[in-house]
Structures are given as C-alpha cells and as structure tokens.
Amino acid sequence: MTVTRFAPSPTGYLHIGGLRTALFSWLTAQHNKGTFLLRIEDTDMARNSEEAKDAILKAFEWVGMGNDGEVVYQSKRFDLYKQYIDQLLEEGKAYKCYMSKEELTILREEQMAKKERTRYDGRYRDFRGTPPVGVDPVIRIKAPQEGMITFEDGVKGTINIAASEVDDFVIARADGAPTYNFVVAIDDALMGCSEVIRGDDHLYNTPKQIVVYKALGFDLPNFNHVAMINNEQGKKLSKRDGATDVMDYKTMGYLPEALLNFLVRLGWSHGDQEIFSLEEMIALFDPKDINKSSSNYNLDKLLWLNAHYIKEASDEKLVTLLKDFGVDLEDNDKASMILTATKERGKTLVELAKQIKLIMIAPTEYDAKSSKKAFKGEAKEILNAFADMLSLSSPTSKRSISFCDGKDSRRKRDRFWKNRYAFTRKSYGFDDRFWTR
RNA sequence: GACCCUUUCAUCUAGUGGUCAAGGAUAUUACGUUUUCAACGUAAAAACAGAGGUUCAAAUCCUUUAAGGGUCGCCA
Numbered sequence: 417m418t419v420t421r422f423a424p425s426p427t428g429y430l431h432i433g434g435l436r437t438a439l440f441s442w443l444t445a446q447h448n449k450g451t452f453l454l455r456i457e458d459t460d461m462a463r464n465s466e467e468a469k470d471a472i473l474k475a476f477e478w479v480g481m482g483n484d485g486e487v488v489y490q491s492k493r494f495d496l497y498k499q500y501i502d503q504l505l506e507e508g509k510a511y512k513c514y515m516s517k518e519e520l521t522i523l524r525e526e527q528m529a530k531k532e533r534t535r536y537d538g539r540y541r542d543f544r545g546t547p548p549v550g551v552d553p554v555i556r557i558k559a560p561q562e563g564m565i566t567f568e569d570g571v572k573g574t575i576n577i578a579a580s581e582v583d584d585f586v587i588a589r590a591d592g593a594p595t596y597n598f599v600v601a602i603d604d605a606l607m608g609c610s611e612v613i614r615g616d617d618h619l620y621n622t623p624k625q626i627v628v629y630k631a632l633g634f635d636l637p638n639f640n641h642v643a644m645i646n647n648e649q650g651k652k653l654s655k656r657d658g659a660t661d662v663m664d665y666k667t668m669g670y671l672p673e674a675l676l677n678f679l680v681r682l683g684w685s686h687g688d689q690e691i692f693s694l695e696e697m698i699a700l701f702d703p704k705d706i707n708k709s710s711s712n713y714n715l716d717k718l719l720w721l722n723a724h725y726i727k728e729a730s731d732e733k734l735v736t737l738l739k740d741f742g743v744d745l746e747d748n749d750k751a752s753m754i755l756t757a758t759k760e761r762g763k764t765l766v767e768l769a770k771q772i773k774l775i776m777i778a779p780t781e782y783d784a785k786s787s788k789k790a791f792k793g794e795a796k797e798i799l800n801a802f803a804d805m806l807s808l809s810s811p812t813s814k815r816s817i818s819f820c821d822g823k824d825s826r827r828k829r830d831r832f833w834k835n836r837y838a839f840t841r842k843s844y845g846f847d848d849r850f851w852t853r
Numbered sequence: 854g855a856c857c858c859u860u861u862c863a864u865c866u867a868g869u870g871g872u873c874a875a876g877g878a879u880a881u882u883a884c885g886u887u888u889u890c891a892a893c894g895u896a897a898a899a900a901c902a903g904a905g906g907u908u909c910a911a912a913u914c915c916u917u918u919a920a921g922g923g924u925c926g927c928c929a
Contacts, residue, residue: 533855
C-alpha cells in the first residue's frame, strides 16, 4: 500500500515549490491507488497561524488535489510524542541535557573558529553528576558516534553521511514540546508513509530522522528528495521574482491545470510530451523518474501552457471562470461567439476578460489626437455605411464580405482600421468582420 | 569554514557506452496565412561546464577543477 503525505508548517501561504512536491506526492499515491495524507506541522506554537493553515488548505482546494482521510495536526498529538520521549528516556536512548543556550552559542563560536562543522559535543550524554540548579533541561537523543548513516534516496541515489556529522539533537525543548525531526519521524511511521517525497533542503534531516526510526524500532520509508525550483537566473526563488504564492496564480488568471502541468514538468518528464492531463500524469508519474538537478522557474512556458488550456476550455467553463474577472456572459446569447473570437487573444483570464470588455463596452470618448487621424476624410461615410449594414435585420455573410472586399487594398485597410478604432478605441486587435456577425 | 547535492541550447528537458555530426518544447528571428494584432503553419539559430583518464568506441563510466544549490537551531 502506497501512502504519501504533504506536511506544510502553517507559517505562510503555500509556495509553488511546495505545491510541486505535494503534486509529486499526490501523483505517486494516485498512480499506485494509495492514499495521500495531509499533515499540518504546527509544533512551534509561537509561529503558527490559523490564516496560514486555511490559506494552504484553500490552495489545495483550488488546484483540486484532495487529501484522503482527516488532516493531521501535530499540535493535537503532543501526548503521543510525550510517550515516546519517556520511552526513549527509560531505555537510555535519550538523555537530559542541562547546557544553557549561552553555553551552546559559545561552543558553536569555538567550533566555527576552528573551522569545524558546528555540533553539540555530547557533554551530558553520560552525565551522572548533580545537575545544575535552575536549568530546565532539554532532551537529546543518542545518535551513533561512529560509522556511516546510509540510506537509499529514490531520486538522489545512495547517500552516505558520517555519523560524526549527526549530533545528539534535541527531541524535546526545555518546556517539554517535541521538535521537528522527532515528530516527523514518528508521524511518518505512524501514518504508514511508504514514500516520503519532500524538498532536498530536508536531505540533512533524513539521517537525524533515521536515528529516531531506529531508536523507536520503526520501519524506514523510501525517501525521495526533490531538488529546489530556482528563479529564471538560477538563484533561489524569492518574492522578488514575482508570484510564489499559489493563490496569486488564481488571481492572475491562470487555470489550475496549466499550473499543475507546468509544475509537473519541472524536474520530471515523459519523453517529448509537454501537455499532460491529470489522468495522464497519474498514469505516467513515477518518483524514480524525478531529476536530480534543480530547475528554474520559467514564466514564458507557464503562459504558453495557460493559453493552451484556455483555448481548450469549454465555453461553459470559461463563462464561470470569467465571473471572477468582471465579465458575466451567463445569459448572453452571443457568449459562444464572443469567446470564439477572444479565446486566442488572452494568455490569462485577466487578458481574456480585457479583450471581452473591448467588445462589450462601447467607448464613449476618444483621444483627441488619434480620433483626428481616425475620423478624417471619408470616415463618416464609411462608419455610416457600416452602421447601416449592422442594422439590417439579418446581415448575411455575403453582405459583410462584399463590404470588406475593396478593390484597393490600402483603402480597405484604412476602412477596417477606422471601424475598429470607432468600436474599440484600439488601432489593432479584432477582425472587424466580427461585428457583422 | 565544514559536510552533502547538482551541472546537455537563454529556459524546461530527451538521453543510462556505439542507432547522437545530440531530439522535443518554450522564448527568439525569418517567411507564409490575415486589413492590423493575436493565433496557426513552415524554417532558422541555439547545448553535452573545463581538464585528464578508462575504452576499439563516452553526453553517458572514473578522477579532478570550476560554478551553482542546500545544511550546519530548544525553526519547520
């Protein structure tokens, strides 16, 4: 049984990088007819926010990636974690450490000065003396002191990390609250996760979590560490690079299927295929095919994909979607005609709405300079003739064509330009024949 | 600084020792269709990070250099 999970911490919105790893996890579960679970990592009470949690859940809803079963909240499982802490303490696999934060800082500075990797020195590991007064101890787990911690990563291959690199890390804070690497291992094991798919910024957490798995006697899942998404320059993706919040894509007029198609192709591919429906992704996705290297965010491709999905979308769907962008075509009997004429002119719903408004809303005033140019000469006659034609009870296509067909192509062009300007106040854009339909 | 990971066109990628004088897609440029723009079609340009090996044969294996990324919390 394949069980995957996505485990965000509710400290902000859902990042597109997070969405991609969630997508990979979700696809893996779907592909194997397994389950995809959601867990909220809210052990740090000081930084959690309800709004952030809701925003994340809302983003999942928007893209249509549902989770199976109840959402797990780590904050509600503290009793459970406490049991395991006590168990490790009793078994002598964990111990109380009375080192103060100040002492720790000093130790780190010394190690930095000696150009060593900073780590806890294990001074309380076998402490038998009288503990210092007035210090609330933290609890540290006993990590192996020699040898290698080795694991097989589904995307990176074999990872070897010297045990000396992993210190006796804290599993419970001075106030008793359990820490991240401890609870993640417990939850993943208890939730039955068979595939852990996460960002490779967690690669170094894995040996620590393995220490916990071993200490508690849990079976190891398969780990898959996915490389990061960088910006177009190959640097870390930050807010300065534009939208990183998944929900920003909704307001910018992207379709979720375009975003998902874009993200799935970042670090994963299937031959030369570029367009993937959800069903195809599910059928073809395998975490083994995820690339080792990081990839760069590329807006042009997303835009292209979005334009593709807009063109593919049914009229009904677009009518519904467009309502959020100030265009209501619900009871418009020309909706289909309008959409056919505009679909190919908008890469996003925002652009599409803008094009539609050009048709729906007649200009009431014109820029003096442009209108002088547009309405000079025989413009009045042309427009009147055009208006007459439009007022015919049923203008036939033959009539409109005869109107369009000028012998003199320059004059023809001139006429169309003037007409278009009168209707949309733009000197480029729609085919004027649109108005005669 | 220490440790770990990565490296094919501008970008996403195909590629697992010969079928690669490296394929597809986006973006770019040109031409065509079109009154214009868009869209579409056709074409062009564009890459194996560098250096050493191994081999009859290397983008693919090894070593090394460089560059980029990540991690070094009583954050997650």
